[in-house]
Amino acid sequence: VRPEPITLDDIEALAVGAWILGTGGGGSPYLGLLNMRRLYTEGHRVERISPLDLEDEDWVAVVSNMGAPLVGQERLTDSRNIARAVEIQEGLLGAKFRAVMSLEIGGGNGIQPLMAAAHLGLPVVDADTMGRAYPEAQMTSVAVGDLRPYPCVLYDPRGIEAVVTSVPSWKWMERVSRRICVELGSIASTCKAPRTGVEVKTWGIHFTLTKAIGIGRRVRAAQRRHEDPVAAILAEARGKLLFRGKVTDVARRTTEGYLRGRVIIDGLDEDRGARLEIAFQNEWVVAWRNGEPLVMSPDLICVLDTVSGEAFGTETIAYGRRVSVIALPAPPVFLNVRGLEHVGPRAFGYDLDFRSVFA
Amino acid sequence: MRRIGVDVGGTNTDAVLLEDGRVVHAVKTPTTEDVTGGIVTALAELARYPEVGRPAIDGVVIGTTHFVNAVVQRRDLAPVAAVRIGLPTGASLPPFCDWPEDLVPNVRGAVFMLEGGHDYDGRPIAPFDEAGMRQAARQIRESGLRAVAVAAVFSPVDPSCEERARAILAEECPEAAVTLSHNLGRIGLLERENAALLNAALITLARDTVAGFTRAIAASGIAAPLYLTQNDGTVMAAQAAVALPVTSFASGATNSMRGAAFLSGLADAMVVDVGGTSTDIGQLRRGFPREANSVVEVGGVRTLFRMPDLLSMGLGGGSIVTRDPLALGPQSVGYRLTREALVFGGDVLTATDAAVAAGLARIGDAGAVAGLPRELVGAVLDAARTRIEDAVDRMKTEAGDLPLVAVGGGAFLVPGRLAGISEVIRVPHGDCANAVGAAIAQVSGETDQVYRDLDRSEAIALAESQAQERAVANGADRASLATVDVEDMPLAYLPGNALRVRVRVAGEMAAPARRAD
Numbered sequence: 001v002r003p004e005p006i007t008l009d010d011i012e013a014l015a016v017g018a019w020i021l022g023t024g025g026g027g028s029p030y031l032g033l034l035n036m037r038r039l040y041t042e043g044h045r046v047e048r049i050s051p052l053d054l055e056d057e058d059w060v061a062v063v064s065n066m067g068a069p070l071v072g073q074e075r076l077t078d079s080r081n082i083a084r085a086v087e088i089q090e091g092l093l094g095a096k097f098r099a100v101m102s103l104e105i106g107g108g109n110g111i112q113p114l115m116a117a118a119h120l121g122l123p124v125v126d127a128d129t130m131g132r133a134y135p136e137a138q139m140t141s142v143a144v145g146d147l148r149p150y151p152c153v154l155y156d157p158r159g160i161e162a163v164v165t166s167v168p169s170w171k172w173m174e175r176v177s178r179r180i181c182v183e184l185g186s187i188a189s190t191c192k193a194p195r196t197g198v199e200v201k202t203w204g205i206h207f208t209l210t211k212a213i214g215i216g217r218r219v220r221a222a223q224r225r226h227e228d229p230v231a232a233i234l235a236e237a238r239g240k241l242l243f244r245g246k247v248t249d250v251a252r253r254t255t256e257g258y259l260r261g262r263v264i265i266d267g268l269d270e271d272r273g274a275r276l277e278i279a280f281q282n283e284w285v286v287a288w289r290n291g292e293p294l295v296m297s298p299d300l301i302c303v304l305d306t307v308s309g310e311a312f313g314t315e316t317i318a319y320g321r322r323v324s325v326i327a328l329p330a331p332p333v334f335l336n337v338r339g340l341e342h343v344g345p346r347a348f349g350y351d352l353d354f355r356s357v358f359a
Numbered sequence: 360m361r362r363i364g365v366d367v368g369g370t371n372t373d374a375v376l377l378e379d380g381r382v383v384h385a386v387k388t389p390t391t392e393d394v395t396g397g398i399v400t401a402l403a404e405l406a407r408y409p410e411v412g413r414p415a416i417d418g419v420v421i422g423t424t425h426f427v428n429a430v431v432q433r434r435d436l437a438p439v440a441a442v443r444i445g446l447p448t449g450a451s452l453p454p455f456c457d458w459p460e461d462l463v464p465n466v467r468g469a470v471f472m473l474e475g476g477h478d479y480d481g482r483p484i485a486p487f488d489e490a491g492m493r494q495a496a497r498q499i500r501e502s503g504l505r506a507v508a509v510a511a512v513f514s515p516v517d518p519s520c521e522e523r524a525r526a527i528l529a530e531e532c533p534e535a536a537v538t539l540s541h542n543l544g545r546i547g548l549l550e551r552e553n554a555a556l557l558n559a560a561l562i563t564l565a566r567d568t569v570a571g572f573t574r575a576i577a578a579s580g581i582a583a584p585l586y587l588t589q590n591d592g593t594v595m596a597a598q599a600a601v602a603l604p605v606t607s608f609a610s611g612a613t614n615s616m617r618g619a620a621f622l623s624g625l626a627d628a629m630v631v632d633v634g635g636t637s638t639d640i641g642q643l644r645r646g647f648p649r650e651a652n653s654v655v656e657v658g659g660v661r662t663l664f665r666m667p668d669l670l671s672m673g674l675g676g677g678s679i680v681t682r683d684p685l686a687l688g689p690q691s692v693g694y695r696l697t698r699e700a701l702v703f704g705g706d707v708l709t710a711t712d713a714a715v716a717a718g719l720a721r722i723g724d725a726g727a728v729a730g731l732p733r734e735l736v737g738a739v740l741d742a743a744r745t746r747i748e749d750a751v752d753r754m755k756t757e758a759g760d761l762p763l764v765a766v767g768g769g770a771f772l773v774p775g776r777l778a779g780i781s782e783v784i785r786v787p788h789g790d791c792a793n794a795v796g797a798a799i800a801q802v803s804g805e806t807d808q809v810y811r812d813l814d815r816s817e818a819i820a821l822a823e824s825q826a827q828e829r830a831v832a833n834g835a836d837r838a839s840l841a842t843v844d845v846e847d848m849p850l851a852y853l854p855g856n857a858l859r860v861r862v863r864v865a866g867e868m869a870a871p872a873r874r875a876d
Contacts, residue, residue, distance in 0.1 A: 031549070035451055070859070071479050073547045074513045076449035157447040158485060185478035322753065 003047035003123045008040045011114065013216030014209070016310065018110025020219070020233065021212055021328075023300050024314040025283035026107015026133030027069035035079040035115055044118040049099060051127040051206050054197030058098035060125055061086045062142075062195055063116055064109045066154070066177070067187035069315060072108065078157060081189035082112050083119035085155040089191040092151055092163065101125040101200065103140065103192055105208040106133030106283075112189075127204035131331035132300050135258055135282040137177065138170035139343045141333045142195065145203035149173040154180050154188040162188075205331045211237065219309045229309025230324045233302075240357055242287070242295060243276045243325040244269050244306060250317055258282055263303075263317055265325065276325060278303070280314040285348045287325065295357045296345045298330035327357045361416050363405065363581070364798025365398055366614055366791075367423040372397035373794035374405050376416075382622075384408050385791045389694075394425050395571035402579035416583040418868065419576050420594055422797040423587070425568055426561050427608040430658035433461065438468030439559040440504040440535075442495060443552065444520045445476035445512035448484055454510070454552055459659035466560045468504040471495040475520045476512030479809050479857070484512060487520045489527065496531035508559040510540035510552035515807055536562045536602070543605065543664075545807040546859065550654060550663040557660060558605040565604035569597050586868075590666050592617040592647050592796065593803035593865050596834055608657060609666045614796030616641050616648040616667060619764040621799045622786035628762045629751055629780065632792065633769035635677040636691040640670045640750045642761075647843050647865070670750050676769030678710040680739050687742045701727045710772055713739035720771040744774045752779055766792035803843065803865040804830030811857050819845055822862040830864050840866035 015029040054060065063082050065072065090097055100113040100120070105128040117124045129140035143149070149170045154162040154177060162180050167173045181188045195204075218236040222229035234241055245265040252261035260281050267274040276294070278287040284301035287294050295301055303312045306322040317323075334343050335356070345352040365374045367390055375385045386404040391397040398421070429435045441454035455467050473495065475487035499507060507528055511520040518541040525537045538559040544551035573585055587600035588610040600607065612632070619630045626646040632639045642649045648667035655666045673689025677696045680687055692699040692707055699705035701712040702723030708731075714720040716728040716736045755761065760781040765773035766789040775783050788795060806825040810818035823842055831837050844863040 031452065034457055038451065038456065068479075070546060073549075074476075074479070075445070075484070076452045076548060078449055078451040080451060157450075159447075185480075185482070185484070320755070 003049050006046045006048055006114065006124070008037065010213050011036045011040075011111070013213045013220060014110055015216065016219050017212035017214065017216030018105055018107060020215055020302050020304065020311045021105050021110070021131070021208070021300065022107035022133040022311060022313070023283045023302055024280055024312070024317075025135065026104060026109055027065075027072050028313065029108045029111050031072065031077045032108050032111030032115065035077060036111060036118070039079060039115070039118045046114050046117045047123045048126045048209055049123045051125050051200050051204050054098065054125065054200055056196065056198040056201075058197035059093060059095050060195045060197065060200050061089060061097045061100045061116070062103050062129065062192040063100055063112050064103035064190050064192065065112050065187070066181050066190045069108070069313070071185060071187045075185065075187050077108070077115075079115035080119060081155055081157050082116045085153050085189040085191040086116050086120060088155060088161050088163075089151070089153045089194060092153070093194050097122060097194070098197070099123045099125045101195070101204070102128040102209070104128055104130040104133045105212050106130065109133070110209075110212055124209065125200060125204070126209045127200060127206045128208045129203075129205060131205040131208050133283050134343060137174035139347070140170075141203050141205050141331065142199065143170040144333055144339045144342050145199070147195070147199055147203060148193055150193050152177050152193060153191040154184065155190070156184045156188055160184060203333070205333065222309060230304055230306065230326065233304070233309060234326060237328045239326045239328040241324060241326050242357065243267065243271050243274070243289065245271055245276060245323060247317060247319055247321045247323060250319060259314055261314070265323060268322070278325070279350070281348055282314060284314065286345055286350050286352065293352055293355070295327045296350070296352060296354060297348060298334035298339065298343045298354070299356050299358065300328035300330060302326050302328060329358050330356065362798045363402070363416055363419045363583070364794040364796070365401060365419065365421045366611060366793035366797055367394055367397060367421065367425065368611060368793065372401045373791045374401035375788065375791050375794040375798055376405055376408070377795065377798040382788045382795060385788050385794065387791065393571070394423065394568065395575045398572060398575045399578055402575060402581065406579050406581065416581050418586055419581060419583050420586040420588055420797045420800055421572055422610040422614040422793065423568075423607065424611045426565060426604040427657060429561060429564055430557060430660070433465055433658070435564040436465045436560040437506045437563045438504055439466050439506045439508050439556055440469040440499045440502070441467070441471065441552070441556055442492070442507060442509045442524060443470070443472045444474075444487065444509065444524065445484060445548070446472055446474040448476070448512060449548065452549065454508075454556060457549060457661060458553070462659060466556060468506070469499065469502060476514070477517040477520070479513055479516060480811060481517050487523055489523065492524050492527045493531060496528050499528070499535060500532035505535050506559040506562055507535045508538045508540070508552070508555035510548060510555050512548055513546070514539070514541035515544070515546055515551075516809055538562070538602070542603065545663050545861065546809075547663050550661050553660050554605055554662045554664060557657065557662070558603060561604040562602065565601045569601050573597065586800070588614055588797050588800045589803070590664055591650070591803060591863065592800060594800040594868065599833070605664065608664055611793060612639050612641070612669055613648055613667050614800070615639070615766060615793040616643060616796065617646070617799060618792030618794070618796030619643070619766045619786070619789070620646045621795055622766070622788060622792060623764045623784050625762055625764060625784070628764050629755060630764050630766065631747060631751065631770070631773050632767040633765070633772050634675045634767050635696060635769065636673065636675045636693050637671050638674045638747065638750070638767075638769070640754045641667050642754055645843055650844070668754070670754050672746060672750055674710070674743060674746055674772070676709070676711045676772065680708040680710065680713065682735070685738050685742065687739055687746075710739065710743060710769070714771045740772075740774070743772045747773055748777050751777060755779055765789070801865040802830055802833050802835035802868050803863055804828065804833055804835065805861070805863040807859070807861040809857055809859050813856070813858070815847060815858060818858050818860050819847060819862065822860040823864065826862045826864045830866060834869055835866040836869040837866070840864050
């Protein structure tokens with residue numbers, strides 16, 4: 001096993017790439033990046049390991065910051081909290097973790113495992129369980145794999161440690177842990193059910209950390225050279241440009257604790273005269289071109305600033321923005337019947353048969 | 360109503376006398392190093408008209424970029440004691456954690472982090488550590504720091520911790536000038552705190568500058584209250600503005616857009632302000648500039664100021680034309696236009712020269728450009744048109760055609776027809792639109808808060824009434840208040856239909872007799 005150092009430059013790129021893979025959700029990685037800059041200034045360093053190098057019986061801590069992104073703008077991410085959640089989980093497990101791993105590479109949670117790793121002296125596994133961001137606990141590869149959903153640790157720096165010890169399903173884990181999270185102020189540092197090395201090798205979505213860093217690097221390089229950053233992302237992540245236009249309407253509403261709504265984009269350039277409508281539930285879920293379904297989850301839908309290539313979130317997208325809508329390929333684990341039950345269009349309430357733009 | 364509006368720009372100080380909605384006089388003088396010198400000159404020029412001052416002037420309104428320039432140029436900044444209230448949350452990201460390194464030594468005097476603050480729903484995170492606050496206040500007094508910025512977690516939802524901190528500071532170090540973050544901003548602790556830190560660093564400069572403005576007005580023999588214009592096109596009484604210098608950061612650009620709205624009589628339009636070196640493009644909505652949604656960096660510091668959403672580009676009347684290949688700007692002869700441009704006997708080909716050659720402007724000696732090749736003149740004006748057209752299209756957020764108001768000294772570069780524009784309008788006194796914008800500025804009030812267990816219309820109505828109270832407290836006439844902006848955002852994951860609502864209202868300045876204070 002040869003751990004590979006992660007440089008601060010990698011992390012700067014990760015912040016850009018993870019935000020793009022957030023597909024509109026997951027919260028901005030900016031505060032996580034600030035924490036990492038500080039930790040690196042203090043001398044901390046983090047390494048990554050390949051999921052394929054894990055021993056079958058190794059234990060891996062799966063971490064995420066749970067809650068409303070807006071709350072995170074006030075109760076700022078503190079790198080020590082996520083490390084504490086891992087320590088609590090380790091106490092319950094009665095064994096040492098070999099490494100930490102992200103629940104979701106998309107958004108701010110792409111950086112959470114690096115913070116835990118810096119404090120705990122553990123490497124980060126180059127993998128996650130979504131390959132993007134999703135809003136709910138059962139929308140993961142480990143849930144598709146029907147792995148054990150518990151115990152889940154939620155930590156609050158006021159000295160509150162909550163553990164969901166047992167639940168009959170991932171959906172119950174979502175309901176119960178969400179309720180606890182709301183009680184804590186709609187934000188909590190969480191360490192999900194520990195995973196074994198063999199589970200990560202079988203069910204983890206591999207090399208997504210490297211992928212996010214790679215996307216971020218290409219965008220930053222294109223920005224520096226005044227080249228088209230959207231084209232750079234498409235090349236780096238084998239994506240497809242679906243639409244270019246200008247946002248002409250945004251409607252948002254909160255239902256059942258999620259941010260839902262629709263964005264209307266009127267076409268420009270080659271798409272002039274056409275209209276794209278994208279529905280979201282925290283993340284972009286389905287897009288219709290002139291009323292016909294064009295792209296849907298689990299394909300990744302990314303709405304990017306046409307000029308800078310940086311991502312727009314569902315909470316921050318606004319009238320008048322010039323956007324390029326692209327699709328990136330979904331992790332294969334979500335493309336079979338079981339995967340689509342968890343994250344296909346019907347899982348979000350759209351009566352559509354999944355058809356990939358990459359098919 | 361008689362008001363004098365003054366705009367202190369980088370090159371010129373403009374002043375206008377506005378009487379009952381009409382520009383009576385306008386003067387332009389060079390801006391001076393000390394800022395107030397230009398104002399003294401401009402007011403003296405204006406005072407030469409015998410009717411100025413009779414009947415009395417109701418107010419002098421000044422717009423200035425002085426404070427933002429101090430941040431950008433890293434000068435005249437005072438060291439600040441930062442007080443963050445929110446432990447045990449956010450401990451790893453203390454005040455100044457994302458400031459540019461070259462600015463930190465100028466401003467970071469001391470940092471104190473204390474327990475307290477609130478959750479989004481108003482529950483305390485932890486009881487406010489008053490003993491710790493008292494101890495910090497004593498240390499601040501002993502260290503000699505006189506500027507303090509206080510930021511508590513979710514203070515826009517519940518400002519009580521910040522207010523209690525100010526009371527304790529008043530007891531322990533009464534001479535300190537205290538900035539509270541909830542007076543400046545919205546949700547987003549780091550950005551709101553940064554605004555408070557910048558503000559605290561500028562308070563001494565603001566006091567000195569406003570004292571200079573007051574002396575300049577007195578010296579010109581005008582007896583009228585002084586107001587400063589804000590980023591959002593409204594005014595604040597000078598006394599109050601001294602405490603919040605950061606809220607005037609972008610007032611120059613805002614004033615020219617507001618002036619364009621006034622001079623054209625249009626409330627919804629695109630505005631193109633072409634100066635000597637650069638062009639600003641923005642959009643008027645209901646008579647106010649559309650605001651930028653995102654984080655705004657000022658001198659490298661991330662903030663969430665209320666700033667107009669502007670696109671600036673290096674194109675102006677003084678833009679230098681180079682050939683083979685043809686290029687227009689961003690280099691400009693700037694204030695040397697009257698020496699270096701061809702029409703003024705110089706030897707630099709500028710955008711102005713091309714406009715004069717094409718008969719679009721009458722400036723200097725048209726004979727000096729009579730020999731310019733027609734294709735070259737056409738190519739230069741086409742280049743200007745293409746860039747303006749593209750920038751206008753970028754900034755336009757509505758699908759239908761909108762009118763466009765062209766202002767500024769280089770407005771002749773704006774072509775008469777543009778894609779997506781119904782009509783290009785040029786107005787008298789358009790070259791002093793910024794001073795006109797200052798003269799007509801209104802008084803506003805704003806709220807930005809999370810509401811729960813209310814339906815959308817109830818939440819917005821409550822926010823509107825809170826914003827109206829703030830506007831009246833700021834000096835607005837209640838009867839004239841109108842809602843300028845409403846923005847609502849349901850909060851992901853939060854229960855109880857949590858809705859973040861931001862409302863801004865504005866109205867005419869209350870007449871002196873009816874002013875609350």
